[in-house]
Amino acid sequence: MPHQYLQTKYCLVVASNHIFCGMIVTALRNLGLRDLLMASDAEEAIARISEARIDIVICGNTENEWHLNTVRSLRNNGVGWAATVPVICVVGELDAECLSLIVNAGANTVTTLPITTRTMLKHATRALKPQAVQKTPPDMSATADIRTEQHNPGLSENMPSLGTLASGRKSTIVKGISEVAINIDRLRSCLNAADTASTRNYWRTQLIDAAQRLVNLLALTSSAGDDKEEDIELRERINYVKELFFDIILETAWNRLEMIAADITICANDAAIVLGLSASLSLRLSAIQEIFTVMSGCGKINSELGRKLSAAWNNVERIREKENSAFELIEFSPEKPATKDFPISVVGSQAGVMKLIESRSPTQAA
Amino acid sequence: MVLNPPEWSDEMSVGNSILDADHQSFLVLTRLLFESQKHHNQLVILSAIHMLEEYVGGHFLREEKAMKAAKYPQLAAHTLKHGQFRARVKAIAEVYKSGTLSAADGLAEIVQDWLRQHVLDEDKLYVKWISDIHVDTRPLGILALEAQG
Numbered sequence: 357m358p359h360q361y362l363q364t365k366y367c368l369v370v371a372s373n374h375i376f377c378g379m380i381v382t383a384l385r386n387l388g389l390r391d392l393l394m395a396s397d398a399e400e401a402i403a404r405i406s407e408a409r410i411d412i413v414i415c416g417n418t419e420n421e422w423h424l425n426t427v428r429s430l431r432n433n434g435v436g437w438a439a440t441v442p443v444i445c446v447v448g449e450l451d452a453e454c455l456s457l458i459v460n461a462g463a464n465t466v467t468t469l470p471i472t473t474r475t476m477l478k479h480a481t482r483a484l485k486p487q488a489v490q491k492t493p494p495d496m497s498a499t500a501d502i503r504t505e506q507h508n509p510g511l512s513e514n515m516p517s518l519g520t521l522a523s524g525r526k527s528t529i530v531k532g533i534s535e536v537a538i539n540i541d542r543l544r545s546c547l548n549a550a551d552t553a554s555t556r557n558y559w560r561t562q563l564i565d566a567a568q569r570l571v572n573l574l575a576l577t578s579s580a581g582d583d584k585e586e587d588i589e590l591r592e593r594i595n596y597v598k599e600l601f602f603d604i605i606l607e608t609a610w611n612r613l614e615m616i617a618a619d620i621t622i623c624a625n626d627a628a629i630v631l632g633l634s635a636s637l638s639l640r641l642s643a644i645q646e647i648f649t650v651m652s653g654c655g656k657i658n659s660e661l662g663r664k665l666s667a668a669w670n671n672v673e674r675i676r677e678k679e680n681s682a683f684e685l686i687e688f689s690p691e692k693p694a695t696k697d698f699p700i701s702v703v704g705s706q707a708g709v710m711k712l713i714e715s716r717s718p719t720q721a722a
Numbered sequence: 723m724v725l726n727p728p729e730w731s732d733e734m735s736v737g738n739s740i741l742d743a744d745h746q747s748f749l750v751l752t753r754l755l756f757e758s759q760k761h762h763n764q765l766v767i768l769s770a771i772h773m774l775e776e777y778v779g780g781h782f783l784r785e786e787k788a789m790k791a792a793k794y795p796q797l798a799a800h801t802l803k804h805g806q807f808r809a810r811v812k813a814i815a816e817v818y819k820s821g822t823l824s825a826a827d828g829l830a831e832i833v834q835d836w837l838r839q840h841v842l843d844e845d846k847l848y849v850k851w852i853s854d855i856h857v858d859t860r861p862l863g864i865l866a867l868e869a870q871g
Contacts, residue, residue: 388861388864418763
């Protein structure tokens with residue numbers, strides 16, 4: 357029975373707002389937890405954890421930024437158990453990006469207001485259970501789980517090795533690195549996939565996820581401030597996956613650009629012009645432009661890619677001009693068949709449309 | 723609005739620590755609801771309302787089970803009063819959740835007044851009937867989940 361399991365546990369509630377704290381404490385007491393401690397911030401929480409046995413920490417605040425700072429502080433500044441104790445965050449708003457950051461910062465689980473008995477019981481029970489070994493995601497059939505390095509020698513061979521896990525912060529970072537590695541593998545699986553809207557969306561999701569994790573990992577290592585051997589090894593490992601990440605997105609950008617260039621060449625050689633081709637090519641090029649802009653922002657400037665991208669944009673513009681001259685926009689008025697007073701008007705440009713609208717005054721229509 | 727946050731007094735005891743603890747939880751929730759309304763945080767108010775609904779269900783289930791086990795003769799009448807209050811709280815909660823935020827304005831006072839009156843006038847009548855062996859000792863939150871089904 358889950359509630360009997362909870363009754364043996366010691367819980368710390370971290371909340372700067374006394375009402376929020378009271379809500380969580382009331383919910384936990386009525387689930388059977390008797391030994392409850394309270395703290396108003398991370399510093400106080402770390403002190404409490406060092407003084408008493410704490411099995412689980414529950415953080416409560418409506419501001420997501422507060423959770424991010426508190427969890428980071430617990431994992432960075434906490435020593436021993438304080439850095440690895442299960443942490444549940446009760447947040448106000450469901451902001452997917454911020455929630456992802458909070459989890460990557462080291463929270464075990466995040467739940468949102470309003471609090472109910474069911475959700476508190478579910479999350480507390482789940483957080484207190486021993487972590488299960490996570491299975492390979494179903495869409496990674498081609499590659500093995502990167503977390504078990506012996507199955508992916510390609511990645512592990514060159515990855516800087518780590519000593520035994522000495523601290524909770526290290527285990528949080530190692531877990532984060534493994535998750536970035538999974539993102540990279542998923543990005544790699546899209547390398548030769550068709551350049552469709554769904555592939556682009558999936559690819560973009562993985563890209564953003566990996567980028568956010570990397571940002572968080574870098575923040576975790578840089579905030580430590582010292583040059584212990586453990587931290588140097590962690591930074592090397594993060595830099596290794598960071599370089600892999602840049603390599604894979606650059607390779608994807610090149611592949612995609614090659615495909616677009618090939619389609620442009622086909623279009624140039626073909627006498628027939630497909631309406632809407634320029635719009636479709638623009639969407640595909642925009643995805644690559646985004647990568648190029650991000651990489652330039654990170655100092656990873658690739659001038660050859662930039663030149664080829666500019667050339668592609670120019671070619672797409674030429675295709676758009678060809679479309680405009682090859683196709684006419686016809687005004688359809690089903691209620692008003694063409695007569696000598698209301699002939700079908702042909703417009704070939706936006707300016708033409710505006711002129712047509714201006715020419716049709718209400719008195720004429722009547 | 724409740725001017726004075728409700729406090730527990732010994733006159734409200736029904737002679738069983740578990741049932742007394744339930745009543746005290748209601749007062750705590752009432753206090754939290756009162757405080758959260760002062761700060762106008764809708765999500766926190768909604769949490770208090772959710773928990774109130776849950777605990778009403780859980781506590782009433784505990785009392786009704788105990789009264790049934792003790793073969794209390796006024797079980798039906800008592801259960802009816804529970805049902806009426808439960809429906810009232812549920813109606814206020816539904817109106818609040820549908821967006822009428824003012825629906826929760828008097829809820830703390832309603833709960834406080836009803837609880838005090840119900841404990842002193844109704845619950846005190848079963849004190850002679852119910853003993854510790856009749857009372858389900860599981861946490862209120864667990865009974866609340868059972869009451870929800």
